[in-house]
Structures are given as C-alpha cells and as structure tokens.
Amino acid sequence: VLPMVSITLFLPLLGALLVMTLRKAPAQVVHAIGIVTSGLTLVGALWMWSRGVNETGFAQLEELDWMPAIGAAYRVGVDGISLPLVLLSALLFFVSFIYSAKVRERPHAYVVLMLLLETAAIGTFTALDAILFYVFFEVSLVSMYFMIAGWGHEDRQRAALMFFIYTLLGLPLLLAILGLYLGSEPHTFDMRVWIDNPPLEGTAAMLALVAMLFTFAVKTPVFPFHTWLPAAHVQAPAAGSVILAGVMLKFGTYGLVRFALQMTPDAFREAGIVVLVFGVIAALYGAFAALAQTDLKRLIALTSVNHMGYVIVGIAIAALALDPEVRAIALDGSVLQMVSHGLVTGALFFLVGMLQDRAHTREMDQFGGLLKVVPVLGWSFVLAAFASLGLPGLAHFPAEFQIFLATLRVEPVAVIVILGIVITAGLYLRAIGKVFLGEPREQWTGMSDLNTREILALAPLLILIIVVGIAPALVLDTIHKTTAMLQF
C-alpha cells in the first residue's frame, strides 16, 4: 500500500528542492514546477480522500521512529476533521500557484517558499505527534513571514514583523505540549494516546488549556488578539492572503478541536462559557469592524474574524453540549465552516487581488459600475460575496445553519451571534453597490476582464462554493464519521 499521506506531505518539499537546484531556470519553468508539484499534491490529497476515514479513530496511519528515547516519532494520519482541511489546503495551494504564475520578482524564492508552506500546512493537519505538529506549525509561520516581507505591498516590513511576533506568542502551546508530555505515562508525544486518555486533570489541565487557548486564539484570530490580521492581510501578496486566510487561520481552530477540546476535554467544558463569549464577541466585532472599512482587502480580512468567530462558537457549543447528537451537529458545522471559509475567502482575496492588479487601488469609493466593464470579475465577486454573507444554496449556509441550530439547543442566548449575518449582508451589499453597480467611471472603462490564468485559478473555488452549498453531504459524510464517535 502506498503511504499516500507521507507522499502528499513531502511532494511539495521535493518540488522546492528541485527548484533550489535549478538556480538558472527561467521564471516560466519555475512556475510550471510549482503548478505541477502542487497539482500532484492535490492528486495525492484526492487519493487520500478516496481512501476515506473510519469510525474508530485515525485512518491511513504511517509511523516511523524518530526519537524513541523521548517518545517522539514521525506519526501521521487523518480523521474526518483533518482530511477535509488537507484537501482544502492542497486545492488552495494549487490555485494559488496558478494565480501567481505572473510573479516575476525573484520567482525561485517565491515558489520555494510557497511549496515549503504547503508541506508545513499539510503537515500541521496530518501530524499525530505533538512535536511534529509544532514543527510544522512554526515552519509555516517562518515561511509566511518571508513571503510577506519579500513580496508584500507598501508597509510590508512592519506587517511581517507584527505577524511574526504576534504568532510567536504561540510558544505557550509548547508549554502545554510539555505539560501533556510529562503528564502522560509512559511519557510520549503520541497525540492519539493523549486523545484517548487525557493525561492531565484538575488545575494542570486548566493551565494547559489556557496556554493552548492563548496560542490558538491569536492564530484564529479572536478579538482582542486579532490586530495582526488586517495588517498582515493588507500587506501580503494576493496568493499570500489566500493561503493565510484559507489555510493558516484554520490552524487555530483545528488546534482548538484537536488539542484543547480533545486533550483537555473536562477543562474545556468548565471554560466552555468563556470560550463561547469570546466566539460571540469575535463574530460580532469582526462584522462591525468590517462594516467600517473602505479598503476592500481589509474588509474581507475582517469578515474572516467574523466567520472564524462562528467556528469558535461551534466548538464551544460542542464542549458544552451534553447530548452527543447536538455535539456532533455543532462540530460538523464548525469543520464545514472552516472548509467553506477557505473556499469563499480564497475566492474573494483572489478577486480583490485581480482588481488591484488592474486599478492599483483597493478603495471602494474609487470604483463604480464595474459590473458593466468587467462582467466576469463582477459576477464572480457577487457570487463569492453572497456565499460569504451566508446565502442558502452556497457554501457557508449549511455550516452556519448547523452551528446556530446546535447553539439554540445548548445556549439559546448565544444565538444573538446571528446578528453578524445581518451586518455582513449589509456590508457586502454596500460594497457591491459601490464597486460594481451604478454607472461606470470613465477612468475604468479600459479595464480588461479576467484572463485565462485568472479564470483557471478562480473557477475551481466558485464551482466548489456552489457544490458544497447544494450538496454539503459530500463533505459532511466524512466529517460526521469522526464527530459522531467523539466521546468526552
């Protein structure tokens, strides 16, 4: 049997090494290597998807001794929570490579960093060893730092630094990992052991939970730890933004489920209300803050805070729920929301990037009537924006619906979070109105519509937004296999 997880995981790294050896190759060749490698990685992820997950725990396990002296090993595998995220990451990287085939500034380094980032992202989702997880988690951060510093916009040095320092606050996670390690008997870094028998209890578990919450809250990001996000997004190149929002924000919520919820379940249940409150505040704050923006990219970045807030709410509800059925619904919704957010926000960031390439501005007030000038770009934006505000039939609806449903059953008060939907609806309609409706301004009449490369990058995301919206069961079946069996 082919070790598909490891192959998928290390393919991008091999591609990166290949690019490094071809120092003299022209830009087109380098980009072609990037596209082919990430395409093969996507095939690998689809292969993993076809093998599926099982109802008993982790599937597709692959193990190799690494440091047996301290109980660390190379252990990878997937379950219904991580597999959709792996597929999402592989897809987003693939379309990002297509989109960035235009990059002419140091293409070698760009492709190497992106491929490194891809291995780190897939590794974060598939790692079943805490050290391995932490390694991938940090490598992703370092690569993203250099990506923003090297290819970002105006104030990129500051943004990159902020992103790095903020995320370095992820070190509390390391502390929690050490605590879990020393609490397990015999000492091991095997995450499956920690999940099956949570090693800590009482105060120690609560301290570990607080450390983990801190790390994952910064990463997700949750208000008031979100200030790095708009800065990093606005300065990052478009493909960087797509990866940042589509893939890397999920590290926070994925970690919240995998570590906080599964390894310190009792402490999480006690602290569930606090987490819930933070989730509600994040969702509402993100929506209100986005409402105040005039820069399109900032606006989309802040709606991410709103959408990830729903994920937090869903996870908190899952911790608080006593009925396993409700818990499964909440977690189903949360995981699906992560996938939907990746697709929708990915598409939106691409579209803003495409707009900026043409107009060299992202200020909403400068545009108007673009729907008539660039209809493909315009209608794509409308579709993605409608998906983002949670229109039924598009990707976010089934996810948010399940989260709200579970919330109603457990903490009805928290349903005020639904207000966020109303606000996002308002702000997206306003943005569409300002940018795309009305009479076209003279200065933009010469604007060209999307070219083939851009359509190729965008189409898979838009199609999947509709597919997931109409037939969420395609993803939910996999997710539910795991969420239905989780016992805390």
Next chain:
Amino acid sequence: MAADLALLIPEIIVLLTIVFALVAEMLRLPRIALGVTLLGLLLATGMTLPLLGVDTSIFGGTYRIDTLSTWAKLILLPATVLSILLARAELGGSDREGTVYVLVTLVTLGSLVLASAGDTMLLVLGILLSGLGSFALVAYPRDDAATEAAMKFFVFASVTGAVMIFGLSYWFGGSGSTLLSDLARLETKPVVAAVGLIAVIVGLGYKASLVPFHFWAPDAYEGAPVSIAAYMSVVPKIGAILALAQVVRDLPMSTDWPLVIAAVSVLTMTYGYLAALVQSNVVRLLAYSSVAQAGYFLLGIVAVGASPLAFESIIVFAAAYAAMNLGAFAVVMATGRTLDTFSDIGRKKVAMGVAMVIFLLSLAGIPPLAGFVGKFLLFGASIDAGFTWLTVVAILNSVLSLAVYLRIVVPMYRPRDDDAPPVPAPAPMPWVRLVWVIALIFTLGIGLAAQAMLGQLN
C-alpha cells in the same frame, strides 16, 4: 595508573599537539603549526569515540571520564577545529600566527579539564588554563581596543578567580576533602555549602558569562578578532557550563542550589536579550545573545539529579549552540561588524543569507532546527524538575530573542537606500564558507537526527 592513562588519550593527544605546534611556531613554520593542530584535534576527536559509554573516574576520583566529559570532547574539539579555520582566514599571514593555534588549543584543553573536573582543584586548574590563553588571544591584535579588552578581561578573571578559590576553601574545610564526590558531607552544613556554591557560581559564571559576571564579555568580544570572539563564545563557555553540571550533581539538596541557579538563569536570559536589543554592532549583539544563551543552559543545570533529561538536554543544546553560534560568527566575519553592512546581503549573497537566517532562527529556537531541539529538551528537563515558572520565563525570553535576531534578519532583505554610501561587496573567503557550511549541516542535522545523539546518550 596505566589504565588511567589509556582513558586520558584524547587529552594527551591535545597536549602533544600543543607542544608540537609550539615547536613549529618557534621555527617560524606557521603552516606546519596549523596542520599539526588540525590533525591533532581531529585525531583526539577520533580517539574519544571508544570512550562513549564509559562512566568512571581516574586519579583517585579527581578526573572524570563520563558522559559529560566525553561529549565535551566530541563537541569542543570539532568546534575548536572550526574556530581555527576561522582564525586562519582572519589572522593568517600575521606575525606570530602560529601562537594563535597553540593558545586556542591550550584554552580548549583547559575547557576539557573543566568539563571533566571531579575535584575542586581541577576546577581551579581548568579556569586558569583556559583563562591565561584567552587573555593573550584577546590582546593578539595589539591595538588599543584589544589591549583594553584584554586588560578588563584579565582583571575581571583575577578577581572572580580569587573569590572562587577563597570560597572553595570553605568546602575543603567543611568536607575535609577537595573531591566533588565528598560534597555530600556538607549535607548538615548548609551555610558552608552555600558559601562555596556562590564562589563556584562566581568563578564559573564569569567563564560562562552569566549575569552579573558577564561584563567583560561584550568588550572582550568586540576588541578581539572575530574568530577569537566566536571561539570564546563557544568553547570555554560550554566547558564552564559542564563544570557547573559536574559540581551540582554532587551538591546536597539542602542548600537549595537549584533555586539559586534558577535565579541566575532568569537574570542571564532576560538581561542578555534586553541588552542585545539595543546593540548596533553585530559582534556585541551576538555577545549579548551568547550571554542569554548561557542562561538557557542553566535550565538543564537546575534539573541535574531531578530529571533524567538534564544531561541529555545540556549536551544536545551544547552541540546545537556550538554549531549555530560558530555559523553566525562565520557569516559576520564574511560580512562585517556593523548592522549596516548586512543591508541587502540576503539578495547579494543568497546562500550565505539563507544560512545566516537559519543560524539566527535556530538561536531563537524555531523548529525544526538544532536550537529548537536543544531548548525543547531543556524546557522538558526543567519542567520535569518542578521549575515550570522558570520554563515560562525562558519561553517569554524566546519571544524577546526573536526580536533580537530579527534585527539582523530584517536589514538583510531590505534594499539599500540609494543615498547611503555604497558598501563594498565582501570578498569571498573560502575557509569561512567551509565553516558556515559545516555549521549549517550540523544546525539542520541535529534538528532532524537528534535521535542519533540521544541514543548514544542513553
């Protein structure tokens, strides 16, 4: 006695190397001196391998051949080889070039004695042996800065050395023996034990540049040739840290020594990084960084006797630290001493730039590099020993350290201002490149193959 000497072969080879190299230098044959030194050091490294797994002491318990001392040889001897290559690139062709190799090897011998000390008198011997050579090395350029640095260094060393010897006399009085293994007799005399402990911390702390005994280090590093600064930040420091480990493993717990060490550790890490944050001279910055790194070593020291991870973590981090610090200094040698010279160097010299980033990230403890594995084990050891708060402080300092190291990384990838005076592209230095390539291999390799080391340690 003969059996004892057989266990001492590496040290004997190093000593003979010094003698032969000195003879070659007196005959004005610096190249021969260089060759003899490198060969001798590599031979001594090779002859250390059979000692892996040996755990004994010789000469009536005064000299230890154990995990710490054997790994000290395996780390410090190759580190000395790399330092000598750097020195050759920097000082080659100067008058009395061969004496540099002789003195460097002498200091290494002193450091090995420190790491193997089983007796307080050997501690003193090791401190003196490594100290005397160091003063001369710092003063080697014979300009004002170097002379002043060496003078400061000498005065500091004399005072701390005197304090240490004075304090050690209390231990001798209390236990009736100079053997470290007899320190257990001080169980009922906590005051005597404490006085001696403080004296040892002063004496070894100066050598390892622990705060508040670090004041000589930045000045000495700045005044000395860069290769000598690189050397002193690695070899004598690791020797002193291992000596501290040898002392505390025999010290009775009644003195609460782990708490004292933990306090020094907090001071060292925090002060080192805070001071590094405001430096504009890269050598001084790395000097303060190496002060702070010494504080991390102490996380392993506090766990000695309480956690099985203690020795493992100290040794792994020592190897990691030697590789990444020598690598960073090598790049500084090839680039320049001020932050300005680093502007845009990442684009002009791509490979060297990437290597420097990796060294600095490793120093900051970013996985999967060597520095991460070392620090991770140190954190594990100190938590295991009940010093969770110390680990928290260390982790917070890691955040601070990132800001420090980014001060070098950020300009490396920033285009130069157009009106800034042009900086001549650094001349290629093949020996220096060899050093940072080797250091890079180890910095990456220790991160991925830590098991090979851990397996040998168990």
